[in-house]
Amino acid sequence: MSARCQLTGAQPVFGNRVSHSHRRTRRRWDPNIQSRRYWVPSENRHVRLTLSTRAIKTIDKIGIEAAVARIRARGERI
Template identity: 70%
Template sequence: MSRRHCQLTGRKPGFGKQVSHSHRRTSRRWLPNTQTRRYWVPGENRYVTLTLSTKAMKTIDRRGIESVLAEIRKGEGR
């Protein structure tokens, strides 16, 4: 899995063209703001390292690490 991929929301780089003043087009990527974070999971008595977008970090703050981990594990068999 690439580093620039959120494990919760699935966000990944967007692709497109950069258009200059003279209207020449070159390829470029828009990278999501992903961070590597380590969370303590009390139910498993261990740390879990996740690569998350900043929106996913806010989701973990709201819902809690236990419910988010259950959702990630359920979605791994996609």
């Protein structure tokens, strides 16, 4: 499973780990990615989405139909 959200496009961010002596090494921050299955009434089927937790809250607010429309508008296949 890739560390990329299908709705928001959230993906890993890179930066530096800084030690006590101030030496810097590269690190990454991964988004909290979850796999969720939603029922889409208009298509009469379930869809499995790879979402960040922020996107799950967004779907709770705007609804799955609007979220699927946004994902398709980005050109992603569901």
